[in-house]
Amino acid sequence: MKVRNLIFNMAPVLGLLVLVIGYFVVGTINGINVTYGLKAVVNQSVVVAVVATGAVFIYTMGSFDISLGASTAVSALVAGMVYLRTENLILTFITSICVAVLVALLNSVLAGVFNLPVFVTTIAMLSVLNALILLLININGTGSEVKVPSDAVKSLDTLGFKILILTLYFAICVFLFDYTPIGRRQKFLGGNPLCAKLTGISINKYSIIAFVICGLGVGLGAFLSIVYAPTLTRSTASSVGMDVIIAIVFGGMPVSGGAKSRIYAAVIGAFSMSFLSQIMVMFNLNSGVGQMVKAAIFLLVVFIAAGERKTRTLPR
Amino acid sequence: MNRGSLSVGKRILGTMAIPLLAFAVTFLVCAAKGVALFETQGNFLAFFRATASVMLTTFALSINLNSGRFDFSIGSVALLSSVISATIALNLNLSAPAMLVISIIAGAVLGLISGGAYVITKLPPIIVSLGMTLFFEGAAFALTDGYGVSFVTKAKLTGFPSITNYILVIIAALIVMILIFDYTKFGYEYKALLSGQSVAVNMGIREIPNTIGCYMIAGSFMGVVGFLSATNTGTIQMSLNFGSIGVMFTAFLPMFIGGFIGRFSNDKLGYLLGAMTTALISLMYARLQMDSSVQQIITALILVVFLIYLNNENKLVELRMLKAKKTP
Numbered sequence: 001m002k003v004r005n006l007i008f009n010m011a012p013v014l015g016l017l018v019l020v021i022g023y024f025v026v027g028t029i030n031g032i033n034v035t036y037g038l039k040a041v042v043n044q045s046v047v048v049a050v051v052a053t054g055a056v057f058i059y060t061m062g063s064f065d066i067s068l069g070a071s072t073a074v075s076a077l078v079a080g081m082v083y084l085r086t087e088n089l090i091l092t093f094i095t096s097i098c099v100a101v102l103v104a105l106l107n108s109v110l111a112g113v114f115n116l117p118v119f120v121t122t123i124a125m126l127s128v129l130n131a132l133i134l135l136l137i138n139i140n141g142t143g144s145e146v147k148v149p150s151d152a153v154k155s156l157d158t159l160g161f162k163i164l165i166l167t168l169y170f171a172i173c174v175f176l177f178d179y180t181p182i183g184r185r186q187k188f189l190g191g192n193p194l195c196a197k198l199t200g201i202s203i204n205k206y207s208i209i210a211f212v213i214c215g216l217g218v219g220l221g222a223f224l225s226i227v228y229a230p231t232l233t234r235s236t237a238s239s240v241g242m243d244v245i246i247a248i249v250f251g252g253m254p255v256s257g258g259a260k261s262r263i264y265a266a267v268i269g270a271f272s273m274s275f276l277s278q279i280m281v282m283f284n285l286n287s288g289v290g291q292m293v294k295a296a297i298f299l300l301v302v303f304i305a306a307g308e309r310k311t312r313t314l315p316r
Numbered sequence: 317m318n319r320g321s322l323s324v325g326k327r328i329l330g331t332m333a334i335p336l337l338a339f340a341v342t343f344l345v346c347a348a349k350g351v352a353l354f355e356t357q358g359n360f361l362a363f364f365r366a367t368a369s370v371m372l373t374t375f376a377l378s379i380n381l382n383s384g385r386f387d388f389s390i391g392s393v394a395l396l397s398s399v400i401s402a403t404i405a406l407n408l409n410l411s412a413p414a415m416l417v418i419s420i421i422a423g424a425v426l427g428l429i430s431g432g433a434y435v436i437t438k439l440p441p442i443i444v445s446l447g448m449t450l451f452f453e454g455a456a457f458a459l460t461d462g463y464g465v466s467f468v469t470k471a472k473l474t475g476f477p478s479i480t481n482y483i484l485v486i487i488a489a490l491i492v493m494i495l496i497f498d499y500t501k502f503g504y505e506y507k508a509l510l511s512g513q514s515v516a517v518n519m520g521i522r523e524i525p526n527t528i529g530c531y532m533i534a535g536s537f538m539g540v541v542g543f544l545s546a547t548n549t550g551t552i553q554m555s556l557n558f559g560s561i562g563v564m565f566t567a568f569l570p571m572f573i574g575g576f577i578g579r580f581s582n583d584k585l586g587y588l589l590g591a592m593t594t595a596l597i598s599l600m601y602a603r604l605q606m607d608s609s610v611q612q613i614i615t616a617l618i619l620v621v622f623l624i625y626l627n628n629e630n631k632l633v634e635l636r637m638l639k640a641k642k643t644p
Binding site for chain 1: 383384385433434435437438439440441442443444446447448449450451453454455456457458459461462513514517518523524527554556557558561565568607608609610611612613615616617619620623624627628
């Protein structure tokens with residue numbers, strides 16, 4: 001039984017290992033430069049991994065934020081516009097963090113003060129942020145993009161810088177999640193909100209903390225987006241919102257949150273999805289077929305990781 | 317609130333208040349800007365098309381969401397079913413009604429696949445729907461090599477959009493929805509599972525067939541949505557990486573409005589009136605040629621304000637009672 005549980009628990013990690021091995025084997029057989037491909041994997045994964053790591057705090061409480069991609073885009077656009085005015089990268093960095101944290105605070109305070117379901121608040125926020133993206137691009141004058149000069153961020157567009165940001169943020173999150181009352185109480189709230197409330201844990205307080213930590217990740221993700229692709233358009237970070245959900249689930253995080261939540265799920269999931277995408281590219285599959293295979297593997301891995309289900313009723 | 321305890325007048329007022337208010341506001345705003353809300357036949361066509369599409373999407377979303385099953389895949393079902401039906405209709409030179417039937421069948425089959433994946437894997441529905449969205453979008457892309465489908469020159473198919481046809485679609489869908497969920501054993505079991513899943517299952521209600529049935533009905537409605545969208549423009553454009561989920565977001569406001577109206581009459585009728593409300597707002601945007609970003613912000617604000625009201629209604633009642641007590 002213990003071995004079986006261990007396999008279920010380790011399924012996402014094993015899945016990532018299989019994908020890494022698969023990537024090198026397929027790449028070598030097809031005569032593809034795997035080192036160059038690795039760079040692409042890191043570039044694809046790092047923004048999603050950073051944003052998703054922060055989002056784990058929200059998911060742990062059994063909540064759900066669908067506006068993270070749009071929030072990343074708005075933060076990147078405002079920060080990009082600040083750079084165009086000031087040509088100061090530090091100010092750009094601070095702006096992207098502040099805007100993202102502000103949006104996160106607005107989400108959590110709206111939900112807390114007005115007693116709204118968090119998910120519904122984030123749906124409305126998604127609409128507002130998507131509109132803001134259009135407005136910000138129009139305000140900039142060109143009507144289609146906010147262009148930060150690539151030379152300005154060239155020095156930061158390195159694997160070292162990106163991995164450093166991810167590692168630092170991940171370390172902070174691991175500390176907060178596994179070694180402080182913040183993580184423990186959030187797991188308690190996710191597992192049994194009524195019981196947690198009766199023991200004196202404030203849902204609103206921990207919800208705001210979760211959103212602020214997540215906002216920090218969104219801000220970092222926004223800055224990394226500027227560094228990687230300094231020409232910001234409507235499609236900047238457009239897929240991040242859904243990729244974050246996929247990454248978290250793929251990494252073995254239960255969507256209902258609670259005690260089984262894992263902080264490392266986001267990083268494992270983000271890198272797994274990128275390796276999978278790279279393997280699809282190596283097979284030179286039609287984009288549609290590639291996405292179908294990706295979907296099937298996603299469901300299979302999550303199914304294995306979920307383990308045995310003994311309930312008489314279907315999960316909701 | 318017990319519907320039966322309300323007087324007929326209150327029930328009619330509660331049912332019609334939101335759509336009438338929406339009509340009055342949109343009419344007056346347009347009049348203030350010197351524009352008529354309904355001026356040409358095209359305005360009526362746009363209004364009924366939007367009502368039909370949004371109402372059907374709201375039906376599809378609410379069937380599963382009311383039971384706690386969040387389904388991201390409804391947009392991709394509309395996309396893939398319209399690709400299948402349009403491809404078959406083009407190859408066999410079929411008419412629009414035949415394409416509509418194929419679209420409904422394709423939607424039901426895709427719903428069966430979605431629901432089947434859910435009951436077999438027993439994973440949370442939100443996760444299964446993410447996988448199915450990717451799968452269906454990929455399938456639609458692969459079927460058309462990414463080019464989509466175009467039948468702009470096929471008058472047989474593009475001739476479908478008309479006010480009469482849209483009204484017929486609205487009436488037929490509303491009757492089907494009310495008949496299935498309010499007057500059949502399937503509907504009673506659905507309601508039992510909705511309000512007490514464990515108790516219903518312990519009483520012998522078979523949850524799996526009911527759930528699959530719900531996915532198939534939702535899929536059929538989305539098949540019609542796909543058909544309406546395709547015949548309106550004569551083209552079907554491809555979406556990958558969750559590009560199809562936007563369709564789902566159009567249904568949230570009418571669904572909450574429908575839930576509110578349901579307290580006074582029937583929730584399905586509420587979804588129709590909710591869809592009419594959003595269609596009126598959309599028409600106002602179009603008539604005033606408002607920027608799409610402003611449109612999105614106003615719609616989001618309406619949603620937030622409405623939800624704040626719904627979630628704090630009891631507090632307002634308490635406040636009123638407290639005031640009444642204080643008054644000598």
